[in-house]
Amino acid sequence: MAYDVSLDNTKDVAGAREEMFDFIQRNPNYNIIYFDGWDGLGATAVLRSIPQALLSMKSPPPGLCFDRIIYIDCSTWKSKRVMQRKIAHELKLDRKTMAMFEERDEEDDFNGVDHGSRDVIVEVSAMINQTLIQTRFMLILLNGSTDEVAPSEFGFPEYQ
Incomplete structure (x- = not known):
């Protein structure tokens, strides 16, 4: 609700x-x-x-x-990927997961993908979801833009 x-x-x-x-x-x-x-x-x-x-x-x-309190300031976000990286860092995800950002960024650099167009990494979203699914957490997203932010896209579990 x-x-x-x-x-x-x-x-x-x-x-x-x-x-x-x-x-x-x-x-x-x-x-x-x-x-x-x-x-x-x-x-x-x-x-x-x-x-x-x-x-x-x-x-x-x-x-x-709450098991976790996650505060993410995305008021000046550059891309969904940058925001997802902040979330992964806040959750202290393992090195293998964090390395996915470097790998994907290198690929996007090589392919000429604009920094602002870089999307979330689905595998990282799955790790974020797996990390949080059995916890009670508070997510505070400070969104200073006119863009709508869908937390589930970044891996946050959806609640009904």
């Missing part, structure tokens, strides 16, 4: 973050939350503060316990 969060009563980053945490705990079935900045309070500051706050909690409430 998806939900567009509107935090009308909040005027600062800490308040917006706490309202977001409250929403997550009260609505465990919403697995995709869209958050947009408003009236001078930017989404970047709020979203960046979420992993910091969660990781600093000594005993987070059960609704805020």
Whole structure:
């Protein structure tokens, strides 16, 4: 389920973050939350503060316990492949998987594929999926572009 969060009563980053945490705990079935900045309070500051706050909690409430917290800033992304590489790096995937990026980039360089046109590597998407499929994770994607980002394309498991 998806939900567009509107935090009308909040005027600062800490308040917006706490309202977001409250929403997550009260609505465990919403697995995709869209958050947009408003009236001078930017989404970047709020979203960046979420992993910091969660990781600093000594005993987070059960609704805020995650096996992994993944924060990816793709607001200035160059290509899907660059974003996928950031995700793989964040997940600390093995050297063999990371080497696929170099191999594919060399092939694309040789074939004259523009850097901005480089797509995800399907095998890496499978490794990302395999890494996350049995975990409870929070993915925070900061998307500053007008392009829609489909996390499943990068290997994130889809939830119904």
